[in-house]
Amino acid sequence: MNGQVKFIISQKHSSQQFESQEWQKIEHAFKQFVGLEHIKETLKSIAAWAVINQKREEFGLKTEKQSHHMLFYGNPGTGKTTAARVMATLLKELNILERGHLVEAERADLVGEYIGHTAVKTRELIKKAEGGILFIDEAYSLSRGGEKDFGREAIDTLVKHMEDSSGRFICILAGYKREMNGFLRMNTGLKSRFAHLLYFPDYTLNDLNHIAVNMFNIKDYKLSKPAGDRLLRSMREMGDISGNGRFVRNLTEFIIRAQAVRLLKYEELTKKDCMYISEDDVLKGIEGYKKDKQDHQ
Ligand SMILES: Nc1ncnc2c1ncn2[C@@H]1O[C@H](COP(=O)(O)OP(=O)(O)O)[C@@H](O)[C@H]1O
Numbered sequence: 001m002n003g004q005v006k007f008i009i010s011q012k013h014s015s016q017q018f019e020s021q022e023w024q025k026i027e028h029a030f031k032q033f034v035g036l037e038h039i040k041e042t043l044k045s046i047a048a049w050a051v052i053n054q055k056r057e058e059f060g061l062k063t064e065k066q067s068h069h070m071l072f073y074g075n076p077g078t079g080k081t082t083a084a085r086v087m088a089t090l091l092k093e094l095n096i097l098e099r100g101h102l103v104e105a106e107r108a109d110l111v112g113e114y115i116g117h118t119a120v121k122t123r124e125l126i127k128k129a130e131g132g133i134l135f136i137d138e139a140y141s142l143s144r145g146g147e148k149d150f151g152r153e154a155i156d157t158l159v160k161h162m163e164d165s166s167g168r169f170i171c172i173l174a175g176y177k178r179e180m181n182g183f184l185r186m187n188t189g190l191k192s193r194f195a196h197l198l199y200f201p202d203y204t205l206n207d208l209n210h211i212a213v214n215m216f217n218i219k220d221y222k223l224s225k226p227a228g229d230r231l232l233r234s235m236r237e238m239g240d241i242s243g244n245g246r247f248v249r250n251l252t253e254f255i256i257r258a259q260a261v262r263l264l265k266y267e268e269l270t271k272k273d274c275m276y277i278s279e280d281d282v283l284k285g286i287e288g289y290k291k292d293k294q295d296h297q
């Protein structure tokens, strides 16, 4: 189908069946992630719209094409890239995107070095993203150089294709809230091209704890009760975490390595030994993390 997106849910099922089947797929895809409720709700509305559009077509009613370009706002580590990745796969599963791949890009991938180069680069990237998602991180950097900068050309090319090929790919622009607001103000008319504006709030301490516990579980590790308590307490004490999921991932990796170092001292190992994280592992892991952070400052 030439990279065309099929906005069609082909199975003929009742709307109730749809609600249970398609929405389950959405819930399932995000199962291992904490929060992101607003993303799930948006996806549910897109999936519902696609099904109803198909039904309307069957009844001979007018149908419309919709584009689903999105803006993601939020601090680093709040799950923007993660959500885009899951979304791409899921939209393929829901028959809304043909290929369901994610093309991650930043300023340098769009902006060229001489007149005309940028439009070519941007078009190539859009072509690569057909049937999937084009995810542009730190999108505000496209307007960094002001009027004369080639970033403008990238934005213009992008906007043109977003309109023309509505439905063939989804463009997601991501970035920090303040910078993105400034960027949108500089490019009047840009904001209206995006059907979905999604804010990624900072994670609370409880969310972060939940994310950490999930990460251990997914990797077949278990925290002992004191280890779990210690982790929560330490995260609270560290205080500078500002809702950051990446921080949690790094921390869990330090803790896992601290456990490995401890286990190497054992003469014999059981399955349980290999699974359990002790309070001391947590302490050592956090120590390692803090030291690493200091060294890189
Ligand atoms: N809701 C979440 N549930 C579980 N892990 C998460 C969640 N959000 C972020 N993470 C973790 O934090 C890391 C950073 O998230 P990422 O999507 O790269 O953030 P951003 O793109 O907003 O900077 C990811 O690798 C992921 O492991």
Ligand SMILES: [Mg+2]
Pocket: 080, 081, 082, 137
């Ligand atoms: Mg990111």
